[in-house]
Amino acid sequence: MTTNPTEQTPDTAAAARSTALRWATAAGGLATVASTFLAWTFTSEFPGDLTVYGYPGGLQVLTLVAGLFVTLLALASLGVKGLGWLVPTGSAKALRMAALGAFGTTWFTVLAIAVKLGGLVNLEPGGFVAALASAIPLVAFLLPDDTRKAGRPRELPSWAEILVIVAVFGAGLYVVTYGIDTEYAELFTGYLITVGFAMAALIKSGAIARLSALTAKYRQVTVIAAFVAAAAFPFTQNTDVYTLIAVNILIFATVALGLNIVVGLAGLLDLGYVAFLGVGAYTAALVSGSTASAFDIQFPFWASVLTGAAASLVFGVIIGAPTLRLRGDYLAIVTLGFGEIFRIAMGNLDGVSGPQITNGPNGIPNIPDLEFFGYNFGEPHTVLGIELGSYANYYLLMLLVMILVVVVFSRAGSSRIGRAWVAIREDETAATAMGINGFRVKLIAFALGATLAGLAGTVQAHVQHTVVPEMYQFAGPVPPNSAFLLAAVILGGMGTVTGPLLGATLLFMIPAKLQFLQDYQLLGFGIALIVLMRFRPEGLIANRRAQLEYHETDQPDAPDKGLPESGVGITKAGA
Incomplete structure (x- = not known):
């Protein structure tokens, strides 16, 4: 029996489909970035002044950052040289989290404009373009889960690894300062959505795990960098x-x-x-x-x-x-x-x-x-x-x-x-x-x-x-x-x-930032704790022992190596 050389095998077809979805995700991210250079509303009554063409402002800046992050992750998952450090492991799960972040930030802004100004009629065409463009990266949910394990990272010179740690703490200082300095509730809410999903994407991609290994290797440098970044905060305030x-x-x-x-x-x-x-x-x-x-x-x-x-x-x-x-x-x-x-x-x-x-x-x-x-x-x-x-x-x-x-x-x-x-x-x-x-x-x-x-x-x-x-x-x-x-x-x-x-x-x-939540704080905490118990019972930053206890089913089974083949004595189930 002969096969047609042009006929694709199931594995080849799946790979081609995965590649097409990743390219679509990258295109959606770029479209989301482009939409921030359009006016989203015609009135400056909405905070941040989203009426200017060619100059993103307010929540548009967060959408721009989220769209750019989606694009970079998608290109990294496609094997673009120089971006592989973004996705050491799970590119599919990371893309999903990043896509949700861009979608959530953009649609929150669109809905906030409609609620605050009294309807969708207050949106300029740029707002509708942004809403549609941010939905395109959601095709990442059609990607199959990653099965590959993280490869051994390329060895960098010591000075380069130290420079990476310093750069990360510098970026962290900027992100925290931006959040504390937000001037109105809508901007802070968008900030929480963007940063939350971006961190989830970096965790799913394995980048945070690699950074943790790097900080453990240079513990003294990490401590000094953390202290300097924290001490620099008041110097950024007027x-x-x-x-x-x-x-x-x-x-x-x-x-x-x-x-x-x-x-x-x-x-x-x-x-x-x-x-x-x-x-x-x-x-x-x-x-x-x-x-x-x-x-x-x-x-x-x-x-x-x-x-x-x-x-x-x-x-x-x-x-x-x-x-x-x-x-x-x-x-x-x-x-x-x-x-x-x-x-x-x-x-x-x-x-x-x-x-x-x-x-x-x-x-x-x-x-x-x-x-x-x-x-x-x-x-x-x-x-x-x-x-x-x-x-x-x-x-x-x-x-x-x-x-x-x-x-x-x-x-x-x-x-x-x-x-x-x-x-x-x-x-x-x-x-x-x-x-x-x-x-x-x-x-x-x-x-x-x-x-x-x-x-x-x-x-x-x-x-x-x-x-x-x-x-x-x-x-x-x-x-x-x-x-x-x-x-x-x-x-x-x-x-x-x-x-x-x-x-x-x-x-x-x-x-402190969302004053309207002060009357519902305990309700919010209760909901947050219930969600946390369901999805991450060990807390946002888990103790290693607690993580193993709460996720026993996620651990691989012990190998059978060394157990008696006859079943007499210790068995895998009995162990």
Whole structure:
């Protein structure tokens, strides 16, 4: 039997179809980019001024970036030289995520124009062109899943690999700064859509895994680059408006990282953790020299910080000693009660219901700015020819505090006591049987977490210039509170360093930027946690152990090599 040489085999036909779909995806990405140079609406009432031809503005810029990203991924999957680093593994899954990002950003903009201005009649032809063009890359969903594994990356000189790390952190600084500096809710929503799907695409493509291997190889360079990028943020700001948001994010993230010791490492469900932040803040306020303080004393900066941390440590031991013999729900109820007792007690120490210490519901206002060796944090200072405002000073201070907390968390987590925490979290009965003193180990975790929260609280008191009981509730309209902190740890990824930092950043910045969501925060968090439990139960940034536990079915079966062929003795199923 002879075959026609022009007749395609099934494999050849599938390859040709896959190539055509990738070219269509690239063409759709380019069409999406081109559409941003057209006017999308005829009125400038929609923020961002999308009425100009030849010059993208506002949300059009995000659509342009998303379309360009789709095009680059599609060309990389086609084997275009110089772009292979974008898709070490899964080009099909990465293309789908990128296509969804471009589609989501563009259609959100079109619908926002229609809703805000009163109908689709307010769209110029460019808006319809953009909507259709962004739908073309969705043909990537017709691609079959990738089955190839990542090949060995081409070796680069050491200086080139270091340059890649520096460039990535520089790009990260720009992306974060752009998000914090967004001026209106529509632009920030589009930013979240674009960045979220772009990160998902990079994860699916394997690029993030390669970058992680590179940062692990040059750990010191990575740490320095991360610190420099973070420290450079206030130098990119002209005012203190967004720097204040960044300061609060750092405070929130620092406290969340302290809670991660208690919840993520030791497995203790603490629902009143924000009270330790309040202990540190009230202690610093009382010794700050404030005119409303019940004590006519003013400690220097270092003494105020140590006093606040020590007070939180003492409260952590006092509360933990009788309660840590409880487990599970009982421990959660007791810690929730402690948080509420602290808030109510601070409101009753007003000279009427109790001693005159905290001024009751009025709190302690007029807390002066910190001063350290003559450097007043409340005054602008010129550094490297750039004037830094007062919140920039507190931002740099909180950055140093966060570095200290990260070091403590990392060292403690990898130490002998850290391994004991993990053992207690996994199975306290088994850990006790192996000789671990469960009560002492849990008390250390509780006390250390309380100390770190108190440390952040001492700075928060001076940043806010006042402390009131309502700032330290279980759940409230303004973070940080216990519900926010616990959600940040779970959302970001328990037991990791970067997870709570990312979770705290998202949970603080989203309500701060999207004011209309403030009345629905708890509803939004509940929906987010449900979605997370379904698709990524280990959190956005997963601990390796948790990732293996939650995705056991995704792991390849153990090989049969070495097992008895007769079936006598150990079998694969029995193992």
